[in-house]
Amino acid sequence: MSLDKNRQITTSGSASSSGSSADEATHIMRGMSSTSTRDETTGSISEGNLEAEKISPFVFVLVALASISGFLFGYDTGYVSGALVVIKEDLGRALSNGDKELITASTSLGALLGGVIAGALCDFFGRKWVITFANILFLVGAAIQCGAHTVWTMIGGRFVMGWGVGIASLCAPLYISELAPTRIRGRLVVLNVLAITGGQLVAYGIGAGMAHVHQGWRILVGLSMVPAFVQMVIFVFMPETPRYLVRKDKIAEAKKVLAKTYATNDDAMLDRKLHELMLHNAYKESGLTTVQRAKNTMKELYMVPSNLRALIIACGLQGIQQFCGFNSLMYFSATIFEVVGFDNATAVSIIVAGTNFVFTIVAFMVIDRIGRRRILLGTIWGMSLGLVVNAIAFHFLDKQKEQNPNHALDKEHISGWAYVVLVAQLVYVAFYATGIGNVPWQQSELFPISVRGVGTGMATATNWAGSLIVSSTFLTMLENITPTGTFSFYAGLCALGEVFVWFLYPETSGMDLEQIQQLLTGGFNIKESMRLSDEAKRGYKK
Numbered sequence: 001m002s003l004d005k006n007r008q009i010t011t012s013g014s015a016s017s018s019g020s021s022a023d024e025a026t027h028i029m030r031g032m033s034s035t036s037t038r039d040e041t042t043g044s045i046s047e048g049n050l051e052a053e054k055i056s057p058f059v060f061v062l063v064a065l066a067s068i069s070g071f072l073f074g075y076d077t078g079y080v081s082g083a084l085v086v087i088k089e090d091l092g093r094a095l096s097n098g099d100k101e102l103i104t105a106s107t108s109l110g111a112l113l114g115g116v117i118a119g120a121l122c123d124f125f126g127r128k129w130v131i132t133f134a135n136i137l138f139l140v141g142a143a144i145q146c147g148a149h150t151v152w153t154m155i156g157g158r159f160v161m162g163w164g165v166g167i168a169s170l171c172a173p174l175y176i177s178e179l180a181p182t183r184i185r186g187r188l189v190v191l192n193v194l195a196i197t198g199g200q201l202v203a204y205g206i207g208a209g210m211a212h213v214h215q216g217w218r219i220l221v222g223l224s225m226v227p228a229f230v231q232m233v234i235f236v237f238m239p240e241t242p243r244y245l246v247r248k249d250k251i252a253e254a255k256k257v258l259a260k261t262y263a264t265n266d267d268a269m270l271d272r273k274l275h276e277l278m279l280h281n282a283y284k285e286s287g288l289t290t291v292q293r294a295k296n297t298m299k300e301l302y303m304v305p306s307n308l309r310a311l312i313i314a315c316g317l318q319g320i321q322q323f324c325g326f327n328s329l330m331y332f333s334a335t336i337f338e339v340v341g342f343d344n345a346t347a348v349s350i351i352v353a354g355t356n357f358v359f360t361i362v363a364f365m366v367i368d369r370i371g372r373r374r375i376l377l378g379t380i381w382g383m384s385l386g387l388v389v390n391a392i393a394f395h396f397l398d399k400q401k402e403q404n405p406n407h408a409l410d411k412e413h414i415s416g417w418a419y420v421v422l423v424a425q426l427v428y429v430a431f432y433a434t435g436i437g438n439v440p441w442q443q444s445e446l447f448p449i450s451v452r453g454v455g456t457g458m459a460t461a462t463n464w465a466g467s468l469i470v471s472s473t474f475l476t477m478l479e480n481i482t483p484t485g486t487f488s489f490y491a492g493l494c495a496l497g498e499v500f501v502w503f504l505y506p507e508t509s510g511m512d513l514e515q516i517q518q519l520l521t522g523g524f525n526i527k528e529s530m531r532l533s534d535e536a537k538r539g540y541k542k
Contacts (some may be wrong), residue, residue, distance in 0.1 A: 013188065055181050055261035063188045064174050065238065067195035068231040069131060069168035072138055074199025075224050076165055077330050078353060080104055080158075082346040083217040085334045090215055091151045097475040099151050104331045105472035106155045110141075110162020111169065112464035118170040119457025120294065126248075127175040129337045130167060135232035137164030138224065145221045164228075170460040174452070178241035179261060179445035182512050182536075184366040186442060190360065193438045197360045200330060201353040207334075239406025243449050243513075246277045276514060301451045301458075304359035306520040310446035313505055313524075314459035320497035322466025324383055325490035326432050328474035329425060330356075335475070336425075338398060340418040348422065355426050359433035371509040371533055372439045373526075379435030380498045386428025387491035393420040394483035429534045436497070445508055446519045510536030 038479050095103075114137075121130045141161025148154040172191050180188040206223065210216030242261070245254035251274065258270050301307050329336070333352055337345035367375060397417045440463070447455035477486040506529030508516050519525050519532065 002377025005241075007163070013490060021481055028164045039477050055184065056260055058177060058260045058263070058332050059188070062179055062238065063176050065231065066131065066172050067192045067233055068227050069134065070170035070192040070195030070448050071199040071227055072135075072224060072231075073165050073169055074201075075198035075203045075227075076107060076161060076199075077196075077327070078200035078203025079207055079217075079220045079224070080107070081331055081334045081349055082204060082211065083220060084332070085338060086207075086211050086217055090149075090217070091154055092149060093151070097152070097479070099477055100332075100335070101472050102155055103151070103158060104252065105468055106159040107162035107462055108327075108468035108471050110159040110164075111166030112162075112461055112468055114163040115170055115460035115464050116166075116457060118167040118460060119392070119453035119455065121167070121453075122171055122174060122457075123297075123453035126172055126240050127178070127244055128235050128240055131171045131175065132232055132235045134164040134171065135228045135235070137161065137167070138228035142221055142225045142228070146218050166460065166464055169463070170456055171498075173441045174444045174456055175241060177442070177513070178243045179257075182262065183510065184368060185445065185513075186372065186509055187364050188362040188443055189444075190367055190438050193441055194357070194360045194364060197353070197357040197433065197437075201350070201357045202351040203288050204346065204350045208344070208350060211344070216275055223405060228512040229413065238466070242274075243277055246274065247449055251278075263444065276512075279514075297451055297454050304451075306517060307447065307455065309460060309520045309524060310517070311455055314443040314446050314455060315439070315462040316500050316504065317436070318459045318463035319466055320380075320493075320500060321436050321440045322463055322470055323490070323493045324380075324432065324497060325387070325474075325487070325493070326429075326437065326468050327467050327468060328490075329429070331471050332474060333425075337422070340394075340421050342418065342422075343416045351422070352425060352429055355429045359430045360438065363434050363438045364457065366434075367438060368509050371507045372442060373505050373507040373529075375435045376439055376501045377498065379431040382431030383428050383436070384491045384494040384498075384510060386424050386426075386431065387487045389424035390421060390428065391484045391487040391491065393417045393424060397421070398482065398484070442453065446479065446512050446520070448514075506530075507533040511531050 081101065084095065086104065087095060093099075114134075118130065121133075125133075128211060138161055141157050141164060144157030144160060145154055146157075148157055172192050176188050176192055198286040203220070206220055207217075210220050213219070239257045239260075240250075240253070242254040242257045242477045245251070245257065252276070255270055255274055258273055262270075262273075301311060329352070333349040337348045363375070377426075394417075397415060400415055400417065440459070443456050443459045444452060474486070477489070481489070503526075504524050506519060506524055506526050508519075508529065510533045512521070515532070515536075521531055
């Protein structure tokens with residue numbers, strides 16, 4: 001049976017619904033059919049623009065609570081950098097480079113597996129309950145690490161935590177994106193990334209303070225359990241997203257969430273927004289097993305051209321984010337600064353984390369104003385520049401060490417090239433945080449609700465697959481092709497990323513989620529996307 005035959009196209013208020021939701025849906029569909037018009041080019045409802053209405057503080061509370069997932073993501077990335085330097089023989093032996101790569105990569109492997117299933121879990125159980133489950137994995141993983149006395153136990157704990165990281169890294173931006181009003185959607189998703197960078201900064205700071213405390217790294221790991229427990233409890237009482245509720249025919253509940261989101265009780269305006277959501281989610285898969293539904297969803301993702309384009313963009317951006325080499329810096333920054341000669345390498349890493357945090361704030365301020373595409377095109381080249389300077393600095397550092405080995409070991413007289421490495425990495429991080437560090441997490445806006453869970457799951461899995469490759473090979477690359485070769489390699493990949501964005505990534509800022517998916521129907525539509533985005537922004541200013 002074909003995909004189209006398996007899908008019985010109905011409204012969300014069809015006979016299959018029951019109770020108040022069915023009555024609500026019927027009322028909305030009848031009312032809207034005579035009062036609103038639909039722009040077939042953009043897929044948007046032409047009147048009753050809720051985006052011009054007041055945005056409730058309730059939205060920011062929800063986003064802040066959801067962003068705890070981002071904080072946990074960042075804290076994990078941050079604490080491992082400092083912990084690898086101070087663990088010494090606490091796990092039964094001195095850590096080799098191979099041990100460090102395994103400890104680091106185990107989280108990425110867990111996150112890859114978690115990311116693969118996270119989308120399906122979100123579609124089946126709902127966004128809020130999957131985020132709640134991710135916190136349980138955070139708690140279990142952290143507890144195992146705190147009690148670890150062997151390398152393999154540590155690896156196991158980080159693997160379990162990785163599942164939580166992977167699931168949360170998909171679900172939190174998805175939850176935020178589906179709740180957020182269009183004109184500030186980009187900024188609200190960036191708040192989750194800001195929480196990631198904030199988590200990294202906090203972890204570096206605590207790590208520096210614990211650097212000389214006996215087995216202080218266990219305290220560093222254990223502290224991650226506090227925000228995980230807090231979010232787990234709070235999320236039990238959080239609402240689901242309106243789009244997910246509409247998909248599940250819970251129309252009355254969706255209307256209540258929209259009313260809180262937009263701080264309005266105007267039934268006509270809320271009905272228009274619900275009508276638009278229902279038009280884009282008006283299908284059912286009646287009489288199908290779970291396996292058949294999953295098969296149909298995968299088929300729709302790959303066989304519908306607009307969905308395939310969305311997948312190419314989302315996976316491409318996540319791949320660029322990882323293969324530009326950023327996570328190698330965050331996972332091993334303390335190790336890098338120790339190699340170039342800094343005495344308190346963990347403390348120096350705080351400067352890098354602080355730069356990441358500050359420029360994520362910059363991204364928050366400009367992502368909806370300037371636009372996703374323009375930001376990427378204006379920042380990826382800067383990342384390449386920082387990496388090239390890094391490569392040059394390491395070249396001269398190596399020359400200096402060859403000529404004067406004793407000077408290389410003198411911590412009181414740090415080479416000028418070591419400071420060039422630091423500055424080059426700060427430049428690289430600043431451009432990264434403003435652009436590719438944030439934009440890929442806007443991935444939810446590319447997919448229609450019918451494939452959003454699976455599509456974002458594959459994109460997130462791409463991210464963690466890249467992280468796994470980078471984290472498990474970085475130290476080996478430093479040894480085999482030298483730091484100069486390693487950073488030059490990543491600079492080349494950044495240049496390829498710039499080409500990808502130029503030809504394949506349309507502008508999406510200012511447009512409704514449903515508009516974006518309509519845009520991709522006829523191609524990548526770069527020029528058309530720029531026009532629509534600019535028109536939408538002008539409309540908000542009126």
